[in-house]
Amino acid sequence: MLKENLKTVEERIQSACKKAGRKREEITLIAVSKTKPPHMLQEAYDLGVRIFGENKVQEIREKYEVLPKDIDWHMIGHLQTNKVKYIVDKVKLIHSVDSFKLGEVIEKEAAKQNRIIDILLEVNVAQESSKFGLKTEEVIPLMEKFSQLPHIRVKGLMTIAPFVENPEENRAIFADLHKLYVDIKQKNIDNGTVSILSMGMTNDYEVAIEEGATMVRIGTGIFGARNYNI
Numbered sequence: 001m002l003k004e005n006l007k008t009v010e011e012r013i014q015s016a017c018k019k020a021g022r023k024r025e026e027i028t029l030i031a032v033s034k035t036k037p038p039h040m041l042q043e044a045y046d047l048g049v050r051i052f053g054e055n056k057v058q059e060i061r062e063k064y065e066v067l068p069k070d071i072d073w074h075m076i077g078h079l080q081t082n083k084v085k086y087i088v089d090k091v092k093l094i095h096s097v098d099s100f101k102l103g104e105v106i107e108k109e110a111a112k113q114n115r116i117i118d119i120l121l122e123v124n125v126a127q128e129s130s131k132f133g134l135k136t137e138e139v140i141p142l143m144e145k146f147s148q149l150p151h152i153r154v155k156g157l158m159t160i161a162p163f164v165e166n167p168e169e170n171r172a173i174f175a176d177l178h179k180l181y182v183d184i185k186q187k188n189i190d191n192g193t194v195s196i197l198s199m200g201m202t203n204d205y206e207v208a209i210e211e212g213a214t215m216v217r218i219g220t221g222i223f224g225a226r227n228y229n230i
């Protein structure tokens with residue numbers, strides 16, 4: 001099942017790229033493995049997957065221990081400040097930074113470990129869709145503040161669009177975030193570090209790619225439906 005799912009996702013990414021006149025290499029696929037057991041991640045790994053997205057600190061810690069060390073782990077879920085210390089040495093990218101306070105804690109932990117941590121700012125473009133994320137107008141001021149912190153590097157923006165029946169309903173959200181992304185790059189607010197636009201999930205990644213996503217986060221489409229009752 002996993003093999004066919006990965007093939008389907010790959011084909012759909014390629015056709016969205018073609019439709020949008022983009023190159024496949026512009027898009028990074030994050031396999032969102034939250035709630036799935038390590039053996040399923042291993043199966044995906046054996047099929048070539050090296051980037052996994054998780055939304056719980058505890059789950060990253062457990063899976064990190066038992067799976068191959070050349071995996072890139074991405075933290076995509078809401079991150080509590082008191083848990084930052086458990087993952088700064090394990091994750092390649094944190095997608096979900098939405099406050100100065102969280103950035104400061106990441107800075108502190110990263111400094112302790114003498115590392116630079118790459119982060120994305122989570123933007124709540126569609127205000128009602130999530131209780132987390134920055135307002136659009138908060139992004140540039142926060143980026144300017146973060147530029148003072150030497151151990152974090154803002155690599156781009158992330159959004160979680162609402163679940164909708166028709167993915168076209170999310171097109172305007174993706175277009176809005178892309179506009180902000182381009183704006184930041186043009187004004188050089190980021191000193192040239194911004195190159196990632198993380199948007200699009202199983203239900204809407206093709207539309208997200210058409211609107212400029214450089215990272216898509218796909219869970220159900222690869223691993224099947226999640227069961228939260230186990």
Ligand SMILES: *Cc1c(COP(=O)(O)O)cnc(C)c1O
Pocket residue numbers: 032034055076077160201202203217218219220221
């Ligand atoms: C769960 C999750 C995904 C993947 O969702 P699917 O609809 O299963 O593809 C992507 N991004 C975030 C932040 C998530 O929490």
